[in-house]
Amino acid sequence: MYLLIVNPHAGNGKAKQAFERIQKMESFHSIEQKTLFTDAPGEGKVIAANYSGDRRIKHVIVIGGDGTMHEVMNGWVNQEVPVSFIPTGSGNDFARGTGQNRNAEKQWQKIISSPDRYCYWNGRVQLDNSENKKFINSIGVGIDAITTEAANKSRLKGWLNRLGLGKLIYLIALIRVIWSFQPMNIRLKYDGKVRTLQNVWLISAANHPYCGGGLKVVPHAVLHQEYLSILIVHQISRKKILLLFLLIIFGLHRFLKEVELFRTKELVIEADSPVRYQADGETGRLRTCLITKDQRAVHII
Numbered sequence: 130m131y132l133l134i135v136n137p138h139a140g141n142g143k144a145k146q147a148f149e150r151i152q153k154m155e156s157f158h159s160i161e162q163k164t165l166f167t168d169a170p171g172e173g174k175v176i177a178a179n180y181s182g183d184r185r186i187k188h189v190i191v192i193g194g195d196g197t198m199h200e201v202m203n204g205w206v207n208q209e210v211p212v213s214f215i216p217t218g219s220g221n222d223f224a225r226g227t228g229q230n231r232n233a234e235k236q237w238q239k240i241i242s243s244p245d246r247y248c249y250w251n252g253r254v255q256l257d258n259s260e261n262k263k264f265i266n267s268i269g270v271g272i273d274a275i276t277t278e279a280a281n282k283s284r285l286k287g288w289l290n291r292l293g294l295g296k297l298i299y300l301i302a303l304i305r306v307i308w309s310f311q312p313m314n315i316r317l318k319y320d321g322k323v324r325t326l327q328n329v330w331l332i333s334a335a336n337h338p339y340c341g342g343g344l345k346v347v348p349h350a351v352l353h354q355e356y357l358s359i360l361i362v363h364q365i366s367r368k369k370i371l372l373l374f375l376l377i378i379f380g381l382h383r384f385l386k387e388v389e390l391f392r393t394k395e396l397v398i399e400a401d402s403p404v405r406y407q408a409d410g411e412t413g414r415l416r417t418c419l420i421t422k423d424q425r426a427v428h429i430i
């Protein structure tokens with residue numbers, strides 16, 4: 130049996146519309162399925178956790194945005210069962226990063242008819258409160274987390290989403306927070322090295338290059354079982370950070386001397402005081418964390 134988890138709210142209603150179109154397809158009626166709708170933030174994880182032990186389920190299909198996929202990946206524990214995705218959110222970075230079809234009907238058809246399965250290795254972060262989370266796209270510490278938090282709280286977000294200008298909210302939020310952001314002092318441990326960095330604006334660890342709705346923020350990132358791709362921005366002036374975000378649009382930020390790119394199997398971040406992070410857009414605070422790849426692959430189509 131297929132378990133369909135649909136976030137009707139994702140993509141400002143796009144997910145709901147896509148599900149309604151899929152429901153009208155002949156192939157929808159040819160399979161055994163159970164469809165559940167998330168009715169609040171966090172529900173995707175709860176549903177996935179509740180159904181993980183159900184042996185009748187042979188395949189999970191998520192219809193929603195990256196936030197919904199993030200929640201389901203964090204709730205679903207049965208690694209034998211594929212977790213497929215019909216990207217109908219506003220950003221759809223996971224679909225870009227994994228090369229999935231962004232046409233809902235085509236993606237549906239592929240999922241239910243193709244025998245192919247691909248392995249995907251999520252990232253994993255262990256926080257200082259011993260909470261353990263998976264991330265499908267990336268985790269960021271610093272200015273991107275503060276921007277995400279400000280964008281999520283903004284009342285403008287709903288308005289802009291309704292006008293189809295949802296991505297603008299991140300630019301507006303960035304311009305708002307950039308003047309008050311306090312760069313961080315961070316200790317990094319990786320590959321047997323310990324580095325103390327001052328004036329750090331951003332540390333991002335990614336499974337693939339895309340973030341923020343199609344921007345190649347971590348341009349050197351590759352899908353890999355063991356390696357995370359890391360981007361660090363430090364020792365940069367407040368004015369130049371605006372230039373950096375402009376250059377990200379064209380993929381040219383990698384040439385700034387304040388941008389460091391490397392790959393590693395695990396990264397420890399230690400901050401002097403609690404700092405904000407975002408994992409696939411879900412925000413929180415941490416003082417220390419260990420970031421790795423999840424060694425158990427998830428099968429996707």
Ligand SMILES: Nc1ncnc2c1ncn2[C@@H]1O[C@H](COP(=O)(O)OP(=O)(O)OP(=O)(O)O)[C@@H](O)[C@H]1O
Binds near residue numbers: 136139169196220
């Ligand atoms: N019924 C609901 N009402 C309101 N929010 C919901 C509901 N169901 C889930 N959510 C929340 O909606 C949020 C946004 O969903 P999601 O990230 O999937 O879509 P999106 O933001 O449009 O897409 P993307 O992340 O790709 O930009 C998630 O954080 C999820 O917790």
